[in-house]
Amino acid sequence: MGVEKMTGVPTEVALKDMAGAADAEVEGAMGMTFMGLYGMRANAYMNQFGNVREELADIAVKNHDNGLKNPRAHLQLNVDRDDILESRPISDPIRLLDACPMSDGAAAAVIARTEIAEELVEEPIYVDAAEMLSGNYLEEVEFWREELDERVAQKAYSEAGIGPDDLDVVEVHDAATIGELMHYEGLGLADQGEGASLVRSGDVMLDGRTPVNPSGGLKSRGHPVGATGVAQICELVWQLRGEAGARQVENPSIGLAQNSGGALVGEGGVSTVTILSNR
Numbered sequence: 001m002g003v004e005k006m007t008g009v010p011t012e013v014a015l016k017d018m019a020g021a022a023d024a025e026v027e028g029a030m031g032m033t034f035m036g037l038y039g040m041r042a043n044a045y046m047n048q049f050g051n052v053r054e055e056l057a058d059i060a061v062k063n064h065d066n067g068l069k070n071p072r073a074h075l076q077l078n079v080d081r082d083d084i085l086e087s088r089p090i091s092d093p094i095r096l097l098d099a100c101p102m103s104d105g106a107a108a109a110v111i112a113r114t115e116i117a118e119e120l121v122e123e124p125i126y127v128d129a130a131e132m133l134s135g136n137y138l139e140e141v142e143f144w145r146e147e148l149d150e151r152v153a154q155k156a157y158s159e160a161g162i163g164p165d166d167l168d169v170v171e172v173h174d175a176a177t178i179g180e181l182m183h184y185e186g187l188g189l190a191d192q193g194e195g196a197s198l199v200r201s202g203d204v205m206l207d208g209r210t211p212v213n214p215s216g217g218l219k220s221r222g223h224p225v226g227a228t229g230v231a232q233i234c235e236l237v238w239q240l241r242g243e244a245g246a247r248q249v250e251n252p253s254i255g256l257a258q259n260s261g262g263a264l265v266g267e268g269g270v271s272t273v274t275i276l277s278n279r
Helices: 011-019 034-049 053-068 081-086 114-120 147-160 177-186 195-201 225-240
Strands: 002-004 089-091 105-107 126-134 169-171 254-264 267-277
Touching (some): 053 081, 053 177, 105 225, 147 267, 169 225, 177 195, 177 254
Parallel strands (some): 169 254
Antiparallel strands (some): 126 267, 254 267
């Protein structure tokens, strides 16, 4: 289970606490925030691959639209691309509506051995892979690339005996819209520099080939830090059981959850990939 309460204290207190998950000697000494890091990564990505500012806005619109279908979502907003692009700057090119809210929340999952689950539950969901890796500390980092995702995703795909083309539904850590786009590439849903094409084609939409963040993601469902990872697992279970209501993906059998935590000089401190199935 995971629980987090982030409201009830001044914003600067919550931000200081969150900054404790970054590198205290490097980012901390610069007064760096996570949205500052996302802004740097967005600039590095666009310098490498071209302007994706409108696609980032469309990711936010997608996730808020999904969140409107999720009664558990924290930030229920009906927005369009212009709303995102015209919201106030946070860390250029990141704007307010590119960023997730600070939320309160809790989530839990019950895990059992296969034979017990099959005896107790009519529709058990199977854990096909669960992998976690930490980032590389003080090594040369390509800010435009989710290299940590690539390493952990390959381990998870190998463990589950599948590839990214086999996924029916995906939840990723979209604390900022650039994060979601880069996770597309890190997880192998798109080639390097081609993540925006999934947005333009509609592949990641609720009715697309590989829906991403049907829950609304961190962007709309919310980001109570200690509960976020388990909340992703809950969403996959509901989706794989056909219990997701208005946001239900059509007939999914395999789902993947990717979650990130912390920072090590720009790269993620840790990344997890969990693959679930109803087979």
